Amino acid sequence: MSKPPFKTKNKKTGPEPQETRDKPGFAARKVAADILGNVVHKKRPLDGELDVASGHSGFQALAGNDRALVRAIVGAALRHRGEIAEVLNRLLDRDIPEKTGRILDILHVAIAQMLFLDIPDRASVSLAVDHAGTDRRAKPYKGLVNGVLRRLGREHDEIVADLDPLLLNTPDWLMESWTTAYGAETARKIAAAHADGAALDLTVKSDPETWAERLDGQVVGFGSVRLPRKTVVETLEGFEAGDWWVQDAAAALPARLLGDISGKKVADLCAAPGGKTAQLAVAGAEVTAVDISSGRLKRLSQNMDRLGLSVVTVTSDLRSYEPEELFDAVLLDAPCSATGTIRRHPDVPWIKKPYDIEKLTEIQSSLLDRAIDWVKPGGMIIYCTCSLEAAEGEAQAGAFLARHEGKVALKPVAAAEIGGLDMCVTRDGYLRCLPGHPVTLDGETIGMDGFFAARFVRS
Template sequence: MKPPGRSHNANFRRRPAGQSAPPPEPLAPGLAARIAAAQILADTLTAGRPLEERFSGENAHARLTGLDPRDRALTRSIATVSLRRLGTIRKALGRFLDKGLPKKSGALEWTLVVAVAQILFLDLPDHAAVDLAVRAAKAEPAAAPFAALVNGVLRNIVRERQEILDGSSALDDDTPAWLAARWRANYGAATAQAIAMANRDEPTLDLSVKSDPEGWARRLGGIVLPTGSVRLESHVPVPELEGYSEGEWWVQDAAAALPARLLRASSGMRVVDLCAAPGGKSAEIALTGASLTAVDRSAERLKRLAVNFERLRMDAEIAVADALSFDAPPFDAVLLDALCTATGTIRRHPDVAWTKRLGDLAPLVALQAQLLDKAVALTKPGGLIVYCTCSLEPEEGEAHIGALLRRNPDVRRLPIEVEEIGGLAECLSPAGDLRTLPCHLRGLTPRMSGLDGFFAARLRRKS
């Protein structure tokens, strides 16, 4: 009779005492990046963690540890395009998963999503995407029984790639239904479609420069936009670009650069930037020579602002405080870049489309109204207020201004002039407010096109 505990395998051998287990076999090249992308995608969509935070700082995903820069960049590319085209990817998977995803299959969904993203949208070999997805499935106990399913589904998608792409709609597939319905209602079907198409594109790289935009455009191989920002074709890491370490410029979308400039700040003025971090708009104010107070409730985000200001060799008084409870003598000008749904930044932060919900809107609108009243209270008689949000939702923009003017007779709108925004008449509302859309400012290529979606209104407190 065979002693208990012995293997039925005739080749079984006991490991000699003191001998360590053999090291695990190294992962196939590229597999670690795919697994990291799948786990980061899962974190983003199931836990609502911002994608950007999973790639830097103390919240960076553990799976990135040990990856070389090339694999880290690949991980980011896969995760980003997976979110940007998530609707198309899920629609494609639905064609070949008649019964849906198997139950209790672990990370199978995310393994499939990142593999389909590679097959449909990235310039990577199909066989590598399929093989590494199968390996990723086999590496996880819950997903391992479905490795053959992964292989079959992905091979079908490879075969029908063009049909899948031809049948994909930016608005109906790659935009959540609640947002698509709102954009159709608020902007019309054609503009809603154009917004959704712009959100599919790689975002621009825009710089706000301290001086000489034409010179910096020549040095960096870019162009000067009508608004004065410099737009680059470059894919070189930002810290490696000329002028970065010397603090000659900072990265900021061309639309995001406009609200602070509308304050007409100048040397000798006292200006407060409420909700200031990470600091791009604060830098625009500091550049004028005004005395700036930067307020934000997040100490961690203000640390980033302080680091940026040190590089830029700029000064600001930094206050960690909730804007609603912040107290100071009235200022000559107040900038309020209010917390919002951020639906105007989806081309730059594609996770926003899938992590925000319609139910998020009402609480934010209520908070924005309170913040706007606080901004007025912090403004001297005769002083200026600029209210802005990076949202496409009118409740977070235009509706606030009408409501404020009705409830506060001491405030009036000071219309924005088209010359102040580089002649971009399409970005001005009839009332004189700024409204940029992702489909505005089209260039010769997607990389040189578009703006973040922003609303801004300028107000004056009566003397």
């Protein structure tokens, strides 16, 4: 069967635009396409677009069930973006002009529903065609949208038969980076973990076994509680009382590397949203939380209030920050590419580029060089990033040691310090968690954020 023609007649058909806009589900699909376009073309973070208080105006106006639908559609469209692009490549005779990028967003949203969500093809096709018909730039291609999507519905099995999702859904530069750092097999395991998405992990103030039983979860990592399914966290037991907070099992490990910090003065640098800040405070430290964003620190303070924890907050750029006194320990969760969080942030591969890594490594180096002078002799520095890139982890730590030879020494991490998760400890004594790593000693439960941490002691 021949492919649909690229040019179509620009003839007015179907219901009037207002009547179309009132169709059930239309508004949600339109908002999904808008948000997808903002993320992939304008490089806006998905979390910002989906913020119900300050995000996309159309998203804010939707009812709760439609917001959930938008999240599901955009999440699927981003998580499977490479697959969808290849499917379109097989369906189109030639590329759609850049100025009609709106058409690509509409098609990606429709195909995400048809291939990856439990939504009838008929509804996905119909609403996509309606959307094209109400958009000035997309309207000339309304027939193209209809033809492409109907053909996909008819020839689905043939079109997707030989796709390699793990390669297609990972930008080449990321797959090359992971293959170089970890080998081809592990790189594919990382990509597979990203496709599965992330579980909901909690860090509890105490007694994780009891909380796992109460919340029908399991203990993973080193005392985190993993819930079996996504849920509205505000409705869970213990939320209002401040008994726990949401934090990935891997993200909970770096703070534990400080050991006994009761009564010690500890700085949490780049602290927001405050998961590690809360860990340090619960452990009995006198915590100073520093972040460049006053808005993010305000949210951190709100989180501490809910948890009943007292910390000092300082709004400052670390490149100009000067503490009033030296700290016993410093935890620097440095700005990074966040490629370790792709399981929960599927926009990351499509808004980050290799040159971002270069810029970020410069910032990380400068912050480390400053932080070393804020620690008392004999004090510890934890450097960590939620990145899978060696340049932001192992290479950064090695360069720091070389620059400050004689002034700082590496204190290797032992598996016993992180619940026996020996796969997360490198030969050099760094913490290196990968998304495909097990989070239980029996190896049956898999999946955590990609995380790196190095522990240094000031001589």
